Amino acid sequence: MFGSRLTNTMRQFSTSALRRGHAYSGPGENLPFxxxxxxxxxxxxxxxxxxxxxxxxxxxxxxxxxxxx
The missing domain is CATH 1.20.5 (Single alpha-helices involved in coiled-coils or other helix-helix interfaces)
Structure with a gap:
């Protein structure tokens, strides 16, 4: 029960991290310079x-x- 919940949470985090990547803003746009x-x-x-x-x-x-x- 706990393992599947943890796996589901990890899967949701990885997809949200991919969404926050440079796919929408272009490469280099998320850098501090x-x-x-x-x-x-x-x-x-x-x-x-x-x-x-x-x-x-x-x-x-x-x-x-x-x-x-």
Whole structure:
């Protein structure tokens, strides 16, 4: 009894999740940034990658400066 109710709930959730996908709005419309401007997208991607890659180097520099003082 409980198993069939759980299966039914899971089936309803999966179909509603599919309905909320990009089928009605188009691909990229559900993203939190604009994908229509390639220059803006490249700039945002570059800033995102530079901060993620740069944080370890900044942390090491901070520790080295801190240990000298």
């Amino acid at each position: 604009d994908t229509h401007s390639p220059v803006k997208l490249t700039l945002y991607f570059g800033i995102f990658m530079a901060t993620g890659l740069g944080i370890p180097f900044i942390a090491v520099r901070h520790q080295l400066v801190k240990s000298k003082g």
